[in-house]
Amino acid sequence: MPHIALPEGLPGITSGFAFRPETARPMRELAEVLLRGANTLTRAEREMIATLVSDRNDCHFCQASHRAAAAHHLNGNYAVVDAVKRDFQSAPISPKLKALLAIAAKVQQSGRQVTASDVAAARAAGACDTEIHDAVLIAAAFCMFNRYVDGLATFTPRDEEGYDQMGQRMARDGYAQRDADGAHHSS
C-alpha cells in the first residue's frame, strides 16, 4: 500500500504525478527532453541507460517500463536490453554506449565515482561532451525518479504484459503532459 493517499489504480510514478500535477509537469518535460529530444544518441540507447540505472536502484516499475520502451524502439528486441541489464560490457552494443553506461553506473552510486579516465574512455570511443553530459544527467534523473516511485511505495504491477503495453505507449507517445484531447502541451 502506498505511504500516502495516492489516486487509486494508477501504477508507479503516474500516481505521484496525479497527486501533485505541479511537480509532474517539469518531471515529465525533463524525461521527454532527455529520452526523446533531438540527440546524437538514439532513443533506444537513452532508454537503455535509464533501464540500467533503474535496475541498479532496484526500482521494478521504472526498470520494467523503460526496459519495454527501449525494446519497442528496437522493434521489440528485448534480448539486447536484457543483455545490457545483465552485463553491458558483453552486450551487443557499441563501445561508445558501453563507455557511457559505465559512467551512468558510477553516477548511480555517487557522482564522485566518475573519474577522468572513465570520461577519457568515452571520448576515445567517440562520445561528445553532450553525450557524456546526457549520460550523467539521465543516470542522475533516474536516481530521482526511482526514489520518488519507491519512497512513496507506489503501486507496482507485476504482469509482464502490462509493462510491454506501457513501454509501447512510452516509445510511441513519449512523456510530455497531454490535454484531454491528446494534444501535447506546448512547452
Next chain:
Amino acid sequence: MAHITLPDGLPGIRGPMAFRPETARPINELVDILLQGPHTLSRGERELIATFVSEQNDCRYCQTIHGAIAAYHLHGDEQLVVKVKSDPQGAPISDKLKALLTIAGKTAESGKAVTPEDIARARAHGATDLEIHDAVLIAAVFCMCNRYVDGLATWAPDDPDFYRQRAALVAQNGYAASTLQGTDPERR
C-alpha cells in the same frame, strides 16, 4: 577541472545548466515549485531538507549553497544549519521536521528504505500527505542534482561569502531567474 567543457566562471550546477538550457529549464522549474512555491512547510524548512540530503550525498556545492539559502530564510542562523546537517534529531527544530528529515535521509539511501513506521511518525507529529510527498520528492530531486554536479566534476568556490551573496539573490529572485540570468554581481 570539469569532465566536459563547461562555460567559464559558473560554479556548481550553473555550469552544466548553461551548457544545456533545455534540461536546465524543467530542473529549475521543479526546484522553484518544491523549495520556493506556496507551502505549509516554510522555505527554511524545505531548504534544510535539501541541505541535509546534499550533505548525506557529500556534494559540497549543493550543501553549501542550500545551507546558505536555508540560513538566509532562518534569520541568518548558520549554526542551526550546521546542527541539522550533523545531528538533525538533536537540532532545535520541530518534531515534524525531524520526522520528515528521517524520511528524506532514507529516500537518499534508497526509496525502499522508507518504512510505514517512518511515515506514521511524521503523521503523528502533524505532517500531511503533501508534506510527506514533498519531503520524499525534495530528497529525490537532490539525489539527482548532487549526482549531476559531482558526476561532471563541476567547480565549487571556497569563499563562504560567495555562497551568502548568492543565497540572497536566489532567495529573492527564485532559482530559474537567478540561474539563467547572467547578471549576478559575484560571477567571476
